[in-house]
Amino acid sequence: xxxxxxxxxxxxxxxxxxxxxxxxxxxxxxxxxxxxxxxxxxxxxxxxxxxxxxxxxxxxxxxxxxxxxxxxxxxxxxxxxxxxxxxxxxxxxxxxxxxxxxxxxxxxxxxxxxxxxxxxxxxxxxxxxxxxxxxxxxxxxxxxxxxxxxxxxxxxxxxxxxxxxxxxxxxxxxxxxxxxxxxxxxxxxxxxxxxxxxxxxxxxxxxxxxxxxxxxxxxxxxxxxxxxxxxxxxxxxxxxxxxxxxxxxxxxxxxxxxxxxxxxxxxxxxxxxxxxxxxxxxxxxxxxxxxxxxxxxxxxxxxxxxxxxxxxxxxxxxxxxxxxxxxxxxxxxxxxxxxxxxxxxxxxxxxxxxxxxxxxxxxxxxxxxxxxxxxxxxxxxxxxxxxxxxxxxxxxxxxxxxxxxxxxxxxxxxxxxxxxxxxxxxxxxxxxxxxxxxxxxxxxxxxxxxxxxxxxxxxxxxxxxxxxxxxxxxxxxxxxxx
Amino acid sequence: xxxxxxxxxxxxxxxxxxxxxxxxxxxxxxxxxxxxxxxxxxxxxxxxxxxxxxxxxxxxxxxxxxxxxxxxxxxxxxxxxxxxxxxxxxxxxxxxxxxxxxxxxxxxxxxxxxxxxxxxxxxxxxxxxxxxxxxxxxxxxxxxxxxxxxxxxxxxxxxxxxxxxxxxxxxxxxxxxxxxxxxxxxxxxxxxxxxxxxxxxxxxxxxxxxxxxxxxxxxxxxxxxxxxxxxxxxxxxxxxxxxxxxxxxxxxxxxxxxxxxxxxxxxxxxxxxxxxxxxxxxxxxxxxxxxxxxxxxxxxxxxxxxxxxxxxxxxxxxxxxxxxxxxxxxxxxxxxxxxxxxxxxxxxxxxxxxxxxxxxxxxxxxxxxxxxxxxxxxxxxxxxxxxxxxxxxxxxxxxxxxxxxxxxxxxxxxxxxxxxxxxxxxxxxxxxxxxxxxxxxxxxxxxxxxxxxxxxxxxxxxxxxxxxxxxxxxxxxxxxxx
Numbered sequence: 001x002x003x004x005x006x007x008x009x010x011x012x013x014x015x016x017x018x019x020x021x022x023x024x025x026x027x028x029x030x031x032x033x034x035x036x037x038x039x040x041x042x043x044x045x046x047x048x049x050x051x052x053x054x055x056x057x058x059x060x061x062x063x064x065x066x067x068x069x070x071x072x073x074x075x076x077x078x079x080x081x082x083x084x085x086x087x088x089x090x091x092x093x094x095x096x097x098x099x100x101x102x103x104x105x106x107x108x109x110x111x112x113x114x115x116x117x118x119x120x121x122x123x124x125x126x127x128x129x130x131x132x133x134x135x136x137x138x139x140x141x142x143x144x145x146x147x148x149x150x151x152x153x154x155x156x157x158x159x160x161x162x163x164x165x166x167x168x169x170x171x172x173x174x175x176x177x178x179x180x181x182x183x184x185x186x187x188x189x190x191x192x193x194x195x196x197x198x199x200x201x202x203x204x205x206x207x208x209x210x211x212x213x214x215x216x217x218x219x220x221x222x223x224x225x226x227x228x229x230x231x232x233x234x235x236x237x238x239x240x241x242x243x244x245x246x247x248x249x250x251x252x253x254x255x256x257x258x259x260x261x262x263x264x265x266x267x268x269x270x271x272x273x274x275x276x277x278x279x280x281x282x283x284x285x286x287x288x289x290x291x292x293x294x295x296x297x298x299x300x301x302x303x304x305x306x307x308x309x310x311x312x313x314x315x316x317x318x319x320x321x322x323x324x325x326x327x328x329x330x331x332x333x334x335x336x337x338x339x340x341x342x343x344x345x346x347x348x349x350x351x352x353x354x355x356x357x358x359x360x361x362x363x364x365x366x367x368x369x370x371x372x373x374x375x376x377x378x379x380x381x382x383x384x385x386x387x388x389x390x391x392x393x394x395x396x397x398x399x400x401x402x403x404x405x406x407x408x409x410x411x412x413x414x415x416x417x418x419x420x421x422x423x424x425x426x427x428x429x430x431x432x433x434x435x436x437x438x439x440x441x442x443x444x445x446x447x448x449x450x451x452x453x454x455x456x457x458x459x460x461x462x463x464x465x466x467x468x469x470x471x472x473x474x475x476x477x478x479x480x481x482x
Numbered sequence: 483x484x485x486x487x488x489x490x491x492x493x494x495x496x497x498x499x500x501x502x503x504x505x506x507x508x509x510x511x512x513x514x515x516x517x518x519x520x521x522x523x524x525x526x527x528x529x530x531x532x533x534x535x536x537x538x539x540x541x542x543x544x545x546x547x548x549x550x551x552x553x554x555x556x557x558x559x560x561x562x563x564x565x566x567x568x569x570x571x572x573x574x575x576x577x578x579x580x581x582x583x584x585x586x587x588x589x590x591x592x593x594x595x596x597x598x599x600x601x602x603x604x605x606x607x608x609x610x611x612x613x614x615x616x617x618x619x620x621x622x623x624x625x626x627x628x629x630x631x632x633x634x635x636x637x638x639x640x641x642x643x644x645x646x647x648x649x650x651x652x653x654x655x656x657x658x659x660x661x662x663x664x665x666x667x668x669x670x671x672x673x674x675x676x677x678x679x680x681x682x683x684x685x686x687x688x689x690x691x692x693x694x695x696x697x698x699x700x701x702x703x704x705x706x707x708x709x710x711x712x713x714x715x716x717x718x719x720x721x722x723x724x725x726x727x728x729x730x731x732x733x734x735x736x737x738x739x740x741x742x743x744x745x746x747x748x749x750x751x752x753x754x755x756x757x758x759x760x761x762x763x764x765x766x767x768x769x770x771x772x773x774x775x776x777x778x779x780x781x782x783x784x785x786x787x788x789x790x791x792x793x794x795x796x797x798x799x800x801x802x803x804x805x806x807x808x809x810x811x812x813x814x815x816x817x818x819x820x821x822x823x824x825x826x827x828x829x830x831x832x833x834x835x836x837x838x839x840x841x842x843x844x845x846x847x848x849x850x851x852x853x854x855x856x857x858x859x860x861x862x863x864x865x866x867x868x869x870x871x872x873x874x875x876x877x878x879x880x881x882x883x884x885x886x887x888x889x890x891x892x893x894x895x896x897x898x899x900x901x902x903x904x905x906x907x908x909x910x911x912x913x914x915x916x917x918x919x920x921x922x923x924x925x926x927x928x929x930x931x932x933x934x935x936x937x938x939x940x941x942x943x944x945x946x947x948x949x950x951x952x953x954x955x956x957x958x959x960x961x962x963x964x
Contacts, residue, residue: 052608054608065852067849073849088600109594115583124567156833309838332728353639367550370546375494463493
């Protein structure tokens with residue numbers, strides 16, 4: 001039977017780029033990217049002046065029918081849109097939890113997207129899926145989990161925490177799970193309560209346990225809450241410990257929590273999204289001792305491993321718990337692996353098609369080795385401690401949260417002023433520091449009072465930038481007093 | 483107060499690349515990427531021979547302490563790991579639902595990761611968040627949703643479907659939602675049942691409604707099921723319609739489903755992950771008429787818009803439903819937007835930190851305009867119809883599923899043979915086609931029988947490759963008969 005009759009329609013090749021066109025587009029982007037990254041130290045740590053007006057100007061309700069030159073589009077990004085933002089890649093970004101943005105990760109994302117491989121199913125790209133599995137196993141090793149542990153990379157900490165809750169719900173609660181209760185300190189990241197809501201738990205299922213003066217979960221109150229709930233016929237099933245809160249950097253007493261959970265037969269989950277990779281350092285291992293006894297732990301490589309945004313990781317002690325919560329049998333998919341060396345991510349995680357996100361971790365770790373990461377993390381611990389010591393020497397400044405890792409909180413105190421006036425003074429100091437643009441800090445509310453935070457986590461942040469923060473803070477204090 | 487005392491530790495700059503080192507790394511990667519992409523037409527459509535052995539060889543249980551040269555690592559990727567996989571970027575990849583891998587999207591991912599901006603909160607990067615919001619609004623326009631609709635980009639269809647279910651659960655069911663029931667045809671992608679399980683629904687809450695001979699949901703049986711469940715005291719709340727099933731490409735009668743859902747006051751969700759972007763074509767709009775009446779719809783730009791993996795989209799008619807399911811108040815975050823022109827993605831989606839995934843859609847749409855996408859999609863519809871016509875002319879070949887969009891299913895029939903033997907014959911034919919490497923097809927089970935599928939969805943696939951598929955199929959048929 002002949003198939004020689006030509007079909008009655010032309011080939012549309014208008015989306016296909018020649019090698020020359022690809023080269024040219026990469027050149028245009030690379031020139032701008034390299035200029036941008038190389039000049040980061042000189043850029044403001046944040047600049048959102050008139051950014052909202054720019055956003056409004058950029059509103060386009062209808063998709064364009066015809067194209068525009070790549071230069072124009074890249075210039076719009078690099079000269080207008082990107083500069084008008086929090087400079088989350090800058091050495092001066094000490095706000096929230098800083099990201100990093102390792103350059104080899106960006107190149108890895110370029111490789112992954114251009115080759116467009118599919119790693120959700122092992123059979124579709126065995127060697128590439130294996131590289132991602134290696135990354136997960138390295139993280140398990142860093143967390144002190146055994147070689148039999150399992151896990152996967154998620155798009156960030158929120159979804160990694162969500163999957164931990166889903167695995168625990170499935171492992172520890174009956175089908176009607178609405179009497180289940182989970183516990184976490186009042187300092188816990190809101191994504192844990194959000195994850196519980198997404199997983200179907202009513203708001204009252206999430207018990208907020210008060211924290212102590214160092215913002216650590218109070219174990220006595222946890223024990224009371226669990227006992228009280230059991231008396232009421234509810235079903236305590238999970239405790240979340242914090243390994244570095246977003247608010248003030250607190251690390252709960254994880255060893256004590258592990259003991260408590262073992263005694264009460266509760267799932268012990270640790271949110272180490274911010275703090276986890278400090279386990280590569282001696283001080284981090286000491287601060288987070290007990291984490292290795294968790295049933296599940298969340299680490300964010302886009303925080304403590306300096307990767308670009310889009311990389312979270314869930315580790316579980318028993319990979320069967322992930323499988324039971326996620327696996328399905330499907331006719332249109334290839335067969336799944338039975339060999340425990342190999343992993344089908346779609347069987348242990350909520351996603352099927354998704355990007356090859358493991359490459360952004362694999363390439364920089366392989367290129368640099370862990371050594372430079374460890375040394376950088378040690379340096380960030382030093383910098384936070386140094387900042388705290390320096391701040392402590394300033395009259396009228398109080399350390400609200402000592403750096404348990406690389407995050408500290410402090411405030412200006414004025415005993416003569418009303419608490420609201422002091423909050424207001426701190427807000428003015430924060431604004432004055434940020435106005436200078438060398439560093440960007442944020443505030444939060446701790447024990448009811450507005451406080452300032454310094455979080456050191458970018459690999460680009462060194463002593464010179466912390467010194468700049470202290471200088472600008474001194475200037476801001478002088479201004480605020482005047 | 484002086485901060486001049488130098489801190490007692492050195493700066494670790496070992497993760498910082500100079501402009502020259504960045505340029506060099508990009509050059510190394512680009513040379514390999516451009517060679518790879520430019521030679522895609524000549525590469526096999528899949529090659530996993532000894533890929534498992536390679537994966538085993540690549541197992542590394544311990545993270546490396548020291549680094550390795552980038553050339554070596556990139557060579558491992560490009561000469562060994564990437565070739566040993568399903569070539570999901572190839573013009574010959576007609577398996578599952580093909581992805582694309584537009585080159586400008588890969589460059590956009592490079593830009594997004596290198597500049598590492600954070601778009602989950604509008605205030606952090608207003609202009610960039612706006613570009614992603616524009617993309618979502620363009621997709622809403624394509625779906626025929628009103629300008630007041632809302633939505634967000636997810637990592638893929640699975641999580642987009644999950645968020646649709648969570649929004650519907652919150653909008654339509656009480657806190658104790660376990661009596662809620664959702665409905666979908668037996669052809670529905672398994673991610674819908676998986677999403678229900680993740681959201682806490684027991685397996686019995688997902689009602690699988692039989693499909694008709696064209697694999698479309700049977701409305702009469704849906705009506706019966708809903709009425710029966712109401713009589714039992716259960717709470718029907720959602721129907722999922724398919725706009726292109728993964729199994730055989732079926733499009734449910736969406737207009738009839740919209741009528742039914744309106745009458746029964748059920749949330750009408752459409753999974754258009756595969757089919758949705760065909761709404762840009764006249765034939766697509768005709769096939770999917772009624773989709774615009776859905777409460778929520780999932781589109782996968784990494785399918786019908788040819789983007790690299792990692793791009794799904796959820797659209798909802800009422801953005802308040804997403805907000806009520808996802809928003810939280812948090813002290814340590816900046817203020818959220820009240821202006822309806824602006825969107826905080828963290829308030830309407832499960833993620834907080836995540837990659838700037840909108841850029842991978844924005845750049846190619848702006849560079850090319852929608853025209854080339856529309857023409858490409860029209861061409862894919864033509865190619866699937868042409869393939870069906872050609873196959874129909876072959877004696878002993880039966881079209882099992884006509885192409886309602888760009889996916890068809892067929893099988894070799896031999897009335898003299900037992901059904902199991904025919905299944906076996908089809909499996910041999912499939913293996914023989916794939917062995918030739920010019921195209922890669924997959925099979926599935928439809929109405930209890932093993933069938934072959936052709937899904938045309940890569941922008942790189944044109945008539946020459948469909949002709950190759952037909953030739954290789956003819957050769958395989960001859961072989962299988964011998």
